[in-house]
Amino acid sequence: MSRVGLLLAWSAALCGGLGEPADVAAQAARGDSARPAGAASDPAALPPDTYADPGVEALLERAGEARRRAVEGIASYEGLMREHIYVGLTAFRFRRERGLFDQDRVALVRWEDDGDRYVQWLGARRRVPIVGSRADVQAEIDEDLPRELLREGVPPALRFDPWDDRLVFGESWFFHPLADSARVHYRYASGDTLVLDLPAQQQTLRMVEVLVRPRRPDVHLLAGSLWFDQETGALVRASYRPARPFDLELDAEPGEEDDVPGFLKPITAEIDYITVEYSLHEFRFWLPRRFALEGRFGVGRLLGIPLTVEWTVGRYVVNERTSELAVRGPLPPGWTRRERRVEDEDGEVRYETVVLPPADSVLHSALLTAERTSREPTAFTDGEIAELRETLQGLLPGRLGPRVRVSYGLADGLTRYNRVEGLSTGLAVEAPVGARLGLRAEGRIGTADGEPRGSLSLFRGTPERRWSLTGYRRLRFVSDWENPLGLAGSAKALLAGDDDGLYYRALGLELARTRGGRRVRRTWRLFYERHRTAPKETDFDLGDILGDSDDFPANIEAAPGTVAGAAFDLRWQAGIDPAGLIASGRAFAEGGVGDFDYWRWGTSLALTHPLGAGLAGAVEAGLGMAGDQAPPQRRFALGGDATFRGFESGDPRLRGAAFWFARAELANDFPAARVGLFGDVAWVGPDQRFGSEGWKAAVGIGGSLLDGLLRVDLARAVRGGAQWNLEVYADGLF
Numbered sequence: 001m002s003r004v005g006l007l008l009a010w011s012a013a014l015c016g017g018l019g020e021p022a023d024v025a026a027q028a029a030r031g032d033s034a035r036p037a038g039a040a041s042d043p044a045a046l047p048p049d050t051y052a053d054p055g056v057e058a059l060l061e062r063a064g065e066a067r068r069r070a071v072e073g074i075a076s077y078e079g080l081m082r083e084h085i086y087v088g089l090t091a092f093r094f095r096r097e098r099g100l101f102d103q104d105r106v107a108l109v110r111w112e113d114d115g116d117r118y119v120q121w122l123g124a125r126r127r128v129p130i131v132g133s134r135a136d137v138q139a140e141i142d143e144d145l146p147r148e149l150l151r152e153g154v155p156p157a158l159r160f161d162p163w164d165d166r167l168v169f170g171e172s173w174f175f176h177p178l179a180d181s182a183r184v185h186y187r188y189a190s191g192d193t194l195v196l197d198l199p200a201q202q203q204t205l206r207m208v209e210v211l212v213r214p215r216r217p218d219v220h221l222l223a224g225s226l227w228f229d230q231e232t233g234a235l236v237r238a239s240y241r242p243a244r245p246f247d248l249e250l251d252a253e254p255g256e257e258d259d260v261p262g263f264l265k266p267i268t269a270e271i272d273y274i275t276v277e278y279s280l281h282e283f284r285f286w287l288p289r290r291f292a293l294e295g296r297f298g299v300g301r302l303l304g305i306p307l308t309v310e311w312t313v314g315r316y317v318v319n320e321r322t323s324e325l326a327v328r329g330p331l332p333p334g335w336t337r338r339e340r341r342v343e344d345e346d347g348e349v350r351y352e353t354v355v356l357p358p359a360d361s362v363l364h365s366a367l368l369t370a371e372r373t374s375r376e377p378t379a380f381t382d383g384e385i386a387e388l389r390e391t392l393q394g395l396l397p398g399r400l401g402p403r404v405r406v407s408y409g410l411a412d413g414l415t416r417y418n419r420v421e422g423l424s425t426g427l428a429v430e431a432p433v434g435a436r437l438g439l440r441a442e443g444r445i446g447t448a449d450g451e452p453r454g455s456l457s458l459f460r461g462t463p464e465r466r467w468s469l470t471g472y473r474r475l476r477f478v479s480d481w482e483n484p485l486g487l488a489g490s491a492k493a494l495l496a497g498d499d500d501g502l503y504y505r506a507l508g509l510e511l512a513r514t515r516g517g518r519r520v521r522r523t524w525r526l527f528y529e530r531h532r533t534a535p536k537e538t539d540f541d542l543g544d545i546l547g548d549s550d551d552f553p554a555n556i557e558a559a560p561g562t563v564a565g566a567a568f569d570l571r572w573q574a575g576i577d578p579a580g581l582i583a584s585g586r587a588f589a590e591g592g593v594g595d596f597d598y599w600r601w602g603t604s605l606a607l608t609h610p611l612g613a614g615l616a617g618a619v620e621a622g623l624g625m626a627g628d629q630a631p632p633q634r635r636f637a638l639g640g641d642a643t644f645r646g647f648e649s650g651d652p653r654l655r656g657a658a659f660w661f662a663r664a665e666l667a668n669d670f671p672a673a674r675v676g677l678f679g680d681v682a683w684v685g686p687d688q689r690f691g692s693e694g695w696k697a698a699v700g701i702g703g704s705l706l707d708g709l710l711r712v713d714l715a716r717a718v719r720g721g722a723q724w725n726l727e728v729y730a731d732g733l734f
Helices: 003-013 021-030 054-068 135-152 180-185 359-363 382-395 487-496 542-546
Strands: 076-089 098-112 117-127 166-169 172-175 186-198 203-214 222-229 235-242 267-281 285-299 303-318 336-343 349-356 405-408 416-418 422-432 438-446 452-462 465-477 503-516 520-533 561-574 582-594 598-612 615-626 658-668 673-685 696-705 710-719 724-730
Touching: 054 186, 054 203, 054 222, 076 285, 117 135, 117 359, 135 349, 135 359, 180 186, 203 382, 222 382, 235 382, 267 303, 267 382, 416 487, 422 452, 487 542, 658 696, 673 710
Parallel strands: 117 349
Antiparallel strands: 076 098, 076 303, 098 117, 166 172, 186 203, 203 222, 222 235, 235 267, 267 285, 285 303, 336 349, 405 422, 416 422, 422 438, 438 452, 452 465, 465 503, 503 520, 520 561, 561 582, 582 598, 598 615, 615 658, 658 673, 673 696, 696 710, 710 724
16 A cells, blocks of 8 residues: 555554454563664663653653553453544545544453454444435445455554554554564653542542653654553553654655645645553553544645544453353354464464344344534543644644655646636745745746746644744735635636636735634734736637637736735634534635725635435525725635635626625435525625615526535526526535
């Protein structure tokens, strides 16, 4: 498997994986035989700053001994495992996230000291929200699921192994912070202390934290917060985050990225946190109780794929066998048992047994919780997750690797086409400049206007969570809803001769902060910039070759001047499952002073919900206002797929200082493929007051695939115009 599949490999590995004592016992039996070249276990060979204080060194020594004794006294254990996996689909400018995959599973699991493992599936539910839950579609999904459970075998374990120098998630590995031979890669310091009094047992537990800092931003290293029982050295909680995100161009093996098209780059994978917590049994054994992971793929500027994995284990039984687990003897009618012999690379043999009850009982088990499609983990509270995010963030050495990344061509949105620049392509260079800072330089030039443009940015963080200070010379656009400089807008201009963007030139400096979460994305910036007009420089599109093309419309006349100001943008979403209510919205505000003083704000709210009788409905409304002194380039421009489908984006009849719009749709309730009717109304006024005189309306028919991911609308203006307008776009209302 290619490491492009990093997150999905992890999710497959973590589907109920337990930090199993079996791995500890097997490694202890054969000794430390997996040390990579160059690793050092001799304390004298460690860097002098490895331990911040003697206390942490002594604690880690006790922890190592405790983990070597982890299985003493345990002949077997059984537990009830519950697991949830969610995979979504979003993008930087999408109004909302779609659900790609949602799965819940429940199983009885058993480990024995000879390494044999058993799993008996009790319940499983899988949904594909982006396709929908129509009976025939869900029946097909349900038909495959039991067979997959049996074929999959025992869920791969999440291995925490003190004898191995590598901590493995799926097919990706990290130097284990608790392995002696990996300590040349980390620095250790004492953290917080927690005291738990247990009056009934006349016992006090003192927990001590060890903070693990990777020495360099290496994709194979981890930042970590490890909590130990101070008396015994037993690990009671571990939280990790990779020292930096995976980047295909930086971290792939030679030739691995060659088959990835340029417009999909960069391919990245980032884990926000991995955390596992243990519970104390019989006041002797610490066994895994709950686990959670959150991360995301990034596919160029096109898509983001968030991932959540969590599991909990309860009802532990240690050194006993329950009658619930049918691992031996005859099975009831309709049950299936599968045994597999597993031999590892050192020749150690163990057996894995999977028991599957009748499919109907698994799919409709009472142990399955109420149906939900959610990106939020529930095994840990929001407060716990926020705290460990903050802790791990503070332990990171930096956000970039040691190498320079160069992008060009279609990668990273560097090639585009519009009526001002013509064909414009560029080069971007990204490199580390300090322990926690990166530098990005980008330059481009257009074939039509011949004007060089570019930016130089000093940043900290990732595109989802970033501070940046940027100097730039850019081509800006007026629209608050569409990006005419993106891949779709460029293709529309070049292939169809349809460039609806309203452009102006900006030379300036900005300080920006972006913070994205599960449901909310906030962006603010402080800026100082000079504006000037960007005249149309070309009328060429591919239709000219066939002799069937109109000229591009003229661009707006921007008011020249210098302005200093601030801007804020908030996007949010509640709900993901199209079988229920989905709400999304946006609010933005901006103001500036200088050669022109202005202010502007806008907001919108969209709702979708099934209506019954095989139908679903959607509504959206928005309004905004700008001051009378706002220049043409900072007034509003409606039209197009995001606001009013009866008119093209930037139509002169829909430009002004105040606006409102409303849209309503009625379609079938099958998200995989919808067809429906819609009506849009809009009003734009010339000054800072709302009104209705001259409002416009359009009606039309639309079709979409995959919960509005791809959409086609044909609209007819019925008030304020009489034209037809065809829109093909991504991220429809539904």
